[in-house]
Amino acid sequence: MNDPGLDEPAQQAAEDVEENVYEADQEKAEAEEQDFLDPSRWWFASTACPLIAGTFGPIANAFSICALVEKWRVYIPPGADEGHGSKVEDPKSSFMLIALVAVASTSVFRIQPMTEHALSQAFYYGIMAAGLYFIIASLMMLTVWGAYRGHYPKEFRLTASQRTLMLQTISFMFYLLVGALVFSKVEGWNFLDAVYWADFTLLTVGLGGEFVPKTHTGRSLLFFYAIGGVVSLGLVIGSVRSLVLERGKEKMSARFVEMKRRKVLNSIDEEKRTIKLGLWEKIKFSEKGLGEAQRREQEFNVMRRVQEKAERKRRYTALAMSSMAALLLWFLGALVFMHSERPQGWSYFVSLYFSYTSLLTIGYGDYSPTSNSGKAFFVFWSLLAVPTLTILISNMGDTVIKAFRDLTIWVGSLTVLPGEHGITGTLKTGIQQLKTGKIYREDKEMEKGLTGRGAAEQTMQDRLAGHIEDDELAEAEEAGEHGEKLLRDIHFYHYILAKELRQVMHAVDASPPKQYTYQEWNYYLRLIGQDENDASAHRKPKVHHDRRPHSQPDLGTADEGEHNAWSWLGVRSPLMGNRTEAQWLVQRLTATLEREMYMMRDPKVKREPPPISMDDLRDSQGRSGSDPEQGLKKDIGAAEMRRRGKHDM
Structure with a gap:
């Protein structure tokens, strides 16, 4: 008895596979669009809030330990200050930490006369711990509310870098407290004074003053403790920076590109045939009298300018935000130190001076907190400075530092190290680059370093793609010798796909990401069956004049069944999204090659002429060297020599 499933034509199976490939690609593209268009506030609620809570949670726990290991009140002997007061027993209580803080803030808890009694460092640690717990709880409530409203899934999955940051924060705080405990015993300090010392030691501020190791044991232990703390702090700083670059920068960049894209599309003037790219930049933009390829190239060029302007705005907006955060940390911190160190007579200017030298880890030691509130606040304030300054320095590296570096290299090329074009040529090039806003560019294929992809894995992929190239080219030549032109072109098409796939894979991990010209895109899109000259396969961007905050943007997606239709100015554009x-x-070339290989295995599948053939190679001779099709003939000869060498072995 025959299996009815075997009677189905192979053509239907091939179509099913092709349809599944397109459906999977369509679903993935739609998911990426949704992620790309998610408002930043929901990304903050779904990802940033749990991350902040998980990072500040260990700090709050450490502060609660500091709050509960010592008494909350001290007696100030005559001629001494509150930093050297004797402890006073606290009332017996089983209240929660936040309740204890509220009670301790009242006059009932304070012992009279006020001039002879003060609150200890433990009390101020309790205040900060309670405040951190409140902030953490509020952030988690925002996360739960967003999940309840269905803005993102209810489960929260940590990425490797997020998990690493949390674990490193826990390790650093544990290391700080354990070290403080050891040195408090060795040097005879109060535990919280030792916490204050461990903080400015591990953060390399080095305030010195009263708290420095004076025993041989303490100085010997410092050799190991300090280097371990510096390493732990460096790991935390690296994790903070990688998170900013990994997710925050990516999401912020996506939103700026999308907002700029909408604004540009809304600025199209049909009567004047112009489009406004910026406050002072307006260019010609019209589809009248243009061919399909010309229209697409026009869209591509506009989208490139949108990318450049959005990225520039993102960089300087991020710099402004991080600069504002650092300035607030400096000015507000100085205000707190001025009030806490009033017994020392600190003015606001002195507090600014102390805060500045501490933030930059200069640590002269001429001024240092002596009050209980000042010491406790310094620990919290300096820990808060770690992520703040890390983000600021990272943003400065993308803007101010980069501009200064580029300008230095350019000036150097005009003076002591003139370039290969001489001083006059370098000056002309520099002026032109200054006009375009690009002082210096490193486009010398430095991006080809393998950063995220292992060298062994890349070598294996190169070898596999190389085998496919050799085999398909051999099959093409054999078919050509037998006069089978269609079969020859199909194998030649497979050879080109494998060759270009291997070439593009080297740019996947490029830093900065490689940007292809329109001619290169035209060539690659033709390879995957999306010819730029085919008007039926494209979609024009929709100009949406509804500027309400919640209006639905044009996604640039295709109608049902049109899996490949997109506009260069749409969200489905390869120039948009997170990839x-x-x-x-790589994704499209791989899918195309897999589909082609499957169809070749079934002889019943009716094949059409591929989008590129050996005749195209002959036609491409004489074109400019930038054309991606150049050099194929030389590659064919080299591959043929390798193939013959294998057969001769």
Whole structure:
């Protein structure tokens, strides 16, 4: 008895596979669009809030330990200060920490006369711990509310870098407290004074003063304790920076590109045939009298300018925000130190001076907190400065430092180290670059370093793609010798796909991400069956004049069944989204090659002429060297020599 499933035509199976490939690609593209268009506030609620809570949670726990290991009141002997007062027993209570803080803040808890009694460092640690717990609880409530409203899934999955940051924060705080405990015993300090010392030691501020190791044991232990703390702090700083670059920068960049894209589309003037790219930049933009390829290239060029302007705005907006946070930390911190160190007679200017030298880890030691509130606040304030300054320095590296570096290299090329074009040529080039806002660019294929992808894995992929190239080229030549032109072109098409896939894979992990020219895109899109000259396969961007905050943007997606239709100015554009251009190409080239290989295995599948053939190679001779099709003939000869060498072995 025959299996009815075996009677189905192979053509239907091939179509099913092809349809599944497109459906999977469509679903993935839609998911990426949704992630790309998610408002930043929901990303903050779904990802940033749990991350902040998980990072500040260990700090709050450490402060609660500091709050509960010592008494909350001290007696100030005559001629001494509150930093050297004797402890006073606290009332017996079983209240929660926040309740204890509230009670201790009242006059009932304070012992009279006020000039002879003060609150200890433990009390101020309790206040800060209660405040941190309140902030953490509020952030988690915001996360739960967003999940309840259905803005994101209810489960929260940590990425590797997020998990690493949390674990490193826990390790650093544990290391600080354990070290403080050991040195308090060795040097005879109060535990909280030792916490204050451990903090400015591990953060390399080095305030010195009263708290420095004076025993041989303490100085010997410092050799190991300090280097371990510096390493732990460096790991935390690296994790903070990687998170900013990993998710925050990516999401912020996506939102700026999307907002700029909408604004540009809304600025199209049909009568004047112009489009406004900026406050002072307006260019010609019209589809009248243009061919399909010309229209698409026009869209591509506009989208490139949108990318450049959005990225520049993102960089300087991030710099402004991080600078504001650092200035607030400086000015507000100085205000707190001025009030806490009033017994020392600190003015606001002195407090600014102390805060500045501490933030930059200069640590002269001429001024240092002596009050209980000042010491406790310094620990919290300095820990808060770690992520703040890390983000600021990272943003400065993308803007101010980069501009200064580029300008230095350019000035150097005009003076002591003139370039290969001489001083006059360098000056002309520099003036032109200054006009375009690009002082210096490193486009010398430095991006080809393998950063995220292991060298062994890349070598294996190169070898596999190389085998496919050799085999398909051999099959093409054999078919050509037998006069089978269609079969020859199909194998040649497979050879080109494998060759270009291997080439693009080298740019996947490029830093900065590689950007392809329109001619290169035209060539690659033709390879995957999306010819730029085919008007039926494209979609024009919709100009949406509804500027309400919650209006639905044009997604640039295709109608049902049109899986490949998109506009260069739409969200489905390869220039939009979270993937790099090389990643987009690798995915499409891989899917196309897999589909082609499957169809070749079934002889019943009716084949059409591929989008590129050996005749195209002959036609491409004489074109400019930038054309991606150049060099194929030389590659064919080299591959043929390798193939013959294998057969001769």
